[in-house]
Amino acid sequence: MANEITSIGFVGLGIMGYPMAKNLAEAGHPLTVHNRTHEKAARFADETDAAATESLAELASASDVIITMLPGPPEVEETISGDGGLISGAKDGTLIVDMSTSSPPLAKKLAERAAGSGVSMLDAPVSGGDVGAIESTLSIMVGGESSDFERARPIFEVMGKTVTHVGESGAGQIVKAANQIVVALVIEAVSEALVLGEKGGVEPEKILDVLGGGLAANKVMEVKREKFLTGDFEAGGKVKFHHKDLGIALETARQFGVALPATALADQLFASLIAKGREDLDHSALITLVRDMSGG
Amino acid sequence: MANEITSIGFVGLGIMGYPMAKNLAEAGHPLTVHNRTHEKAARFADETDAAATESLAELASASDVIITMLPGPPEVEETISGDGGLISGAKDGTLIVDMSTSSPPLAKKLAERAAGSGVSMLDAPVSGGDVGAIESTLSIMVGGESSDFERARPIFEVMGKTVTHVGESGAGQIVKAANQIVVALVIEAVSEALVLGEKGGVEPEKILDVLGGGLAANKVMEVKREKFLTGDFEAGGKVKFHHKDLGIALETARQFGVALPATALADQLFASLIAKGREDLDHSALITLVRDMSGG
Numbered sequence: 001m002a003n004e005i006t007s008i009g010f011v012g013l014g015i016m017g018y019p020m021a022k023n024l025a026e027a028g029h030p031l032t033v034h035n036r037t038h039e040k041a042a043r044f045a046d047e048t049d050a051a052a053t054e055s056l057a058e059l060a061s062a063s064d065v066i067i068t069m070l071p072g073p074p075e076v077e078e079t080i081s082g083d084g085g086l087i088s089g090a091k092d093g094t095l096i097v098d099m100s101t102s103s104p105p106l107a108k109k110l111a112e113r114a115a116g117s118g119v120s121m122l123d124a125p126v127s128g129g130d131v132g133a134i135e136s137t138l139s140i141m142v143g144g145e146s147s148d149f150e151r152a153r154p155i156f157e158v159m160g161k162t163v164t165h166v167g168e169s170g171a172g173q174i175v176k177a178a179n180q181i182v183v184a185l186v187i188e189a190v191s192e193a194l195v196l197g198e199k200g201g202v203e204p205e206k207i208l209d210v211l212g213g214g215l216a217a218n219k220v221m222e223v224k225r226e227k228f229l230t231g232d233f234e235a236g237g238k239v240k241f242h243h244k245d246l247g248i249a250l251e252t253a254r255q256f257g258v259a260l261p262a263t264a265l266a267d268q269l270f271a272s273l274i275a276k277g278r279e280d281l282d283h284s285a286l287i288t289l290v291r292d293m294s295g296g
Numbered sequence: 297m298a299n300e301i302t303s304i305g306f307v308g309l310g311i312m313g314y315p316m317a318k319n320l321a322e323a324g325h326p327l328t329v330h331n332r333t334h335e336k337a338a339r340f341a342d343e344t345d346a347a348a349t350e351s352l353a354e355l356a357s358a359s360d361v362i363i364t365m366l367p368g369p370p371e372v373e374e375t376i377s378g379d380g381g382l383i384s385g386a387k388d389g390t391l392i393v394d395m396s397t398s399s400p401p402l403a404k405k406l407a408e409r410a411a412g413s414g415v416s417m418l419d420a421p422v423s424g425g426d427v428g429a430i431e432s433t434l435s436i437m438v439g440g441e442s443s444d445f446e447r448a449r450p451i452f453e454v455m456g457k458t459v460t461h462v463g464e465s466g467a468g469q470i471v472k473a474a475n476q477i478v479v480a481l482v483i484e485a486v487s488e489a490l491v492l493g494e495k496g497g498v499e500p501e502k503i504l505d506v507l508g509g510g511l512a513a514n515k516v517m518e519v520k521r522e523k524f525l526t527g528d529f530e531a532g533g534k535v536k537f538h539h540k541d542l543g544i545a546l547e548t549a550r551q552f553g554v555a556l557p558a559t560a561l562a563d564q565l566f567a568s569l570i571a572k573g574r575e576d577l578d579h580s581a582l583i584t585l586v587r588d589m590s591g592g
Contacts, residue, residue: 178489185485193474
């Protein structure tokens with residue numbers, strides 16, 4: 001629950017944004033919402049006390065803090081700094097918080113553009129998926145000025161459980177990229193280990209149990225255990241979104257001059273899963289690709 | 297402590313074998329030891345009540361259970377089934393337990409050869425490193441017949457903390473290979489995440505803390521945290537041994553018809569570390585290679 005009531009604009013009512021905005025509405029914040037497909041914003045307004053608008057300028061002028069939760073970097077850039085976008089419509093002193101998973105260099109660039117118009121900006125991507133969004137248990141990693149972080153903290157605490165200020169502008173997106181790198185490679189690691197075991201006639205439960213007791217232990221083996229064992233890959237974190245996130249990590253690495261060989265491989269494996277029509281499965285479906293590659 | 301006193305032969309008093317045999321001696325088992333460099337066996341005999349012998353045949357005839365802890369598959373095959381090796385010297389009903397990290401198909405083959413001579417065999421590789429060997433906290437993964445596993449269990453419990461029967465002959469080695477695959481790839485994953493963060497100006501502690509709270513959490517980040525943060529890569533699990541283990545995993549995959557693309561990449565990265573003279577560093581030194589590749 002926020003200590004202070006703030007007028008909030010919320011842009012992007014997708015699978016993540018909708019429940020996040022819902023939690024803000026239930027915490028008592030006056031909300032103005034916008035969504036590319038306006039019907040969703042209208043439905044949100046019907047279900048809550050929020051106002052829905054088709055105009056980003058109208059949303060911006062009505063809000064002290066504006067949250068964006070969008071598919072990726074192109075939508076983030078267009079919405080925040082495009083013609084008729086949030087920066088151009090925002091009042092002096094407005095705080096824009098981009099909670100999308102987006103590009104670290106873009107986050108830095110947008111923060112600079114915002115500052116030039118008297119607007120503050122935070123990058124604050126999340127992990128925890130749609131369940132975390134619904135249950136307000138998201139992990140939120142925030143880049144930007146400390147004073148802006150403190151200003152937004154009560155709002156973050158409505159939407160998430162772990163809220164961490166990780167550095168200056170762009171740092172939130174870097175930590176999110178780091179997170180997606182590790183999750184992808186751990187999934188691939190467990191997949192290769194399990195398929196080797198399958199072909200050698202070892203029960204996968206034995207592998208998961210023994211590995212879980214030592215240095216190989218990891219959260220993916222715990223959380224995805226049933227998916228690995230049953231082969232039911234209902235998402236969860238979807239293949240197509242994880243592939244998008246690895247694209248951001250690799251593009252960022254390219255700009256920073258960093259070589260990420262294993263991340264690049266994981267990115268290609270996700271690309272193959274998408275080519276095979278498995279883009280909507282849980283990211284743990286990487287194991288199906290290792291099986292395909294090993295003769296099924 | 298063993299329930300029953302068994303005459304044990306122990307072959308291979310290296311960094312792992314020496315403390316393992318020491319713990320067996322302290323548990324009261326009559327021991328005969330052998331080491332390629334005999335001085336080490338003689339020293340062991342001086343420190344304990346054990347007998348040291350240069351003859352594998354002599355060791356075999358004096359023992360009900362024989363444990364081998366050797367560098368790798370060639371030494372295992374030669375010692376167990378070579379001319380003048382353990383199988384040829386063993387009494388009927390002897391149990392040979394290979395605790396080396398070796399090849400799953402070789403473990404199966406040796407068990408068959410042993411059976412042909414009235415000798416039983418288990419493959420029982422360990423994880424936990426030299427500290428685990430000294431402190432009797434090894435994790436032991438065992439392949440072979442249940443009755444042989446039960447016979448050896450009291451001996452395993454002197455040397456390790458977690459003892460698991462994972463399947464038939466070769467299964468212990470498969471689970472060990474699976475373990476080494478996951479550990480290697482998690483190290484590489486964390487390394488790529490941290491180097492991306494370094495180049496983007498994010499404190500590594502922030503990355504480790506945030507990732508440790510979510511789906512990216514893993515034991516490597518906990519256990520190797522200080523190594524990643526300080527750059528002091530005193531081993532621990534050495535690069536050269538992990539590289540050997542991945543070679544076994546890939547050779548096994550080749551025999552099983554399994555494709556392990558990320559494991560193959562990790563194997564090559566370890567090969568590069570060795571080429572750069574870092575073979576004796578801890579395996580977490582993979583991060584130094586990612587840094588090298590990214591301009592230092």
